[in-house]
Amino acid sequence: MMPMPSGLFIAGTSHVGKSSLAARLGGSLGWTVISTDDLGRHPGRPWPEVKPQVAEFYTGLSPETAHWFLKVHHENMWPRLLQAIEWQETLEEPFIMEGAALRPDYLSTLDLARYRIVFLQAPDAVLRQRVEAASDYDHATAERKHLIDRFIERSILDNHALSAGFDALGVTATDADASTIDALAADITALLRQ
Secondary structure: OOOOOOEEEEEOOOOOOHHHHHHHHHHHHOOEEEEHHHOOOOOOOOOOOOOHHHHHHHHHOOHHHHHHHHHHHHHHHHHHHHHHHHHHHHHOOOEEEEOOOOOHHHHOOOOHHHEEEEEEEOOHHHHHHHHHHHHOHHHOOHHHHHHHHHHHHHHHHHHHHHHHHHHHHOOOEEEOOOOOHHHHHHHHHHHHOO
């Protein structure tokens, strides 16, 4: 039997179900849930309202450059995330931290014997479908569709980069499209309690 971890990290790109899974697990386990989105601002999504700086970001940059900026943003966030992790450790209460900022390069610096990592991944077509549904893509103007397409392209690049990084770390990807959030939460809860 493995000891209960101090924390659980749920990583993955936008729209793979990190927040939903974290909320479900937090409720069933009674653990504190921390979202990296609450600990650092990022350019934002090009919906429902498109801020001028968000439109400029997605129209002025290639998807590759937008992805690079995302990774730099996550690098800048890591000290704040590490501070939050260390704070949770002082409380001696298990926690769940979820977010795209939980990159394999940074998580690998932690004592991974104390934590568990779930890397959620979805096929490119599923990511596209989820973002299009969340953004009301079918009713968007051509200009907004272009911004959403750029966001999707950046998210797909991130999905692939995270997959390679977690694979190198020895973390098996969990297919976010293979089962429901309830089923994933039940499976992970069972693993944590073994």
